[in-house]
Amino acid sequence: MEIFIKIPYERKQSTESILRQTKDDLCESIAYIGQKKPELAKLTLCCAGVNLVMSALMIIGLPVIVMNILDFSKSEASRLYGYMEAILAIGGLVGGIGAGVFGRKLKVNGSWKLLLASGMLLIPMGVVLMIECPAYLAYGVLAAAGLVIMSLSAIYTIQIMSYIQMTVPHHMVGKVIAWIIAVSTCAQPVGQVLYGVLFDEMAKNVYIIFGAATICSVLIALGSRKATKAL
Structure with a gap:
């Protein structure tokens, strides 16, 4: 996919060291996000919140539940753990494909609904763990909800990144995207811990x-709604 992306290249003459250039680019991107485009700062926090709350929960929580909490034998738990990992990965892939297929129909100012739906899907997951129900039923609910959550989260993230690439000035795209990805990526291991x-x-x-996590997800969705309301 990336070989089809055309990025114009313009060589710039500079006498500064790479560390100084990196520092200047970082300061420039932070100043742009914080002063000229404050909504981007809010969307950055929303993307980080998705990784912190939902993605980390899917990656850490579901395997732990399958291996240690649900009433499966050790061998069965290992097999179902592998299936769960595959299901979550498929969810991310489906989200990426869905963002491309439905991209023109999806509006960035309505993207918060994807987060709200993801947060609501955490409720049945919590319910099956609260009540005593068959292990396979609980596993099915967790797997199905997890797949949809990963899909919706992927679509949301792609929407936000696409919006940023289309609205940020050409010379700032790389700097702004790098900052947003850095913040979002750092949030996930924090959530995992x-x-x-x-x-x-x-x-x-x-x-x-x-x-x-449901409450936090709803708050993130409302924050995203406020950030994209004027877009």
Whole structure:
């Protein structure tokens, strides 16, 4: 896909060191996002919030639940764990394809609805863990909801990135995208560490974690709605 992206190249003469250039580019991108395009700063936080709350929960929480919480034998849990990893990966791929197929129909100022839907899908996941239901039923609900959440999250992220690329001045695109990706990427391991601690401490009440994640997801969705309202 990337070989078809045409990026005009213009050689620039500079006598500064690479570290000084990096510092200047970083300061320029932060100043642009913070002063000229404050909505981009809010969208950056929303993208980071998706990785911090939802992506980290899917990556850390679901495998832990399959391996340690649901009533499966060790061999069965290992097999289903592999399936769960594949399902989450497929969800991300489906989201990427969906963003391309439905790209023209999707509006960036309505992208917050994708996050809201993702947050709502955490509710049935928490419910099946709160009540005593068959392990395979709980697994099915977790897998189905996880697939859709990963798909919607991918579509949301692609929408935001596409909007930024289309609206940011040509000479600032790389700098702004790099900053947003850096912030969003750093948020995910923080979320993974946080969920790792929570699942260790609350192994018998993991539904509370899903309830808290639902609230956070809704708040992120509302924040995204406010950021894109004027777009």
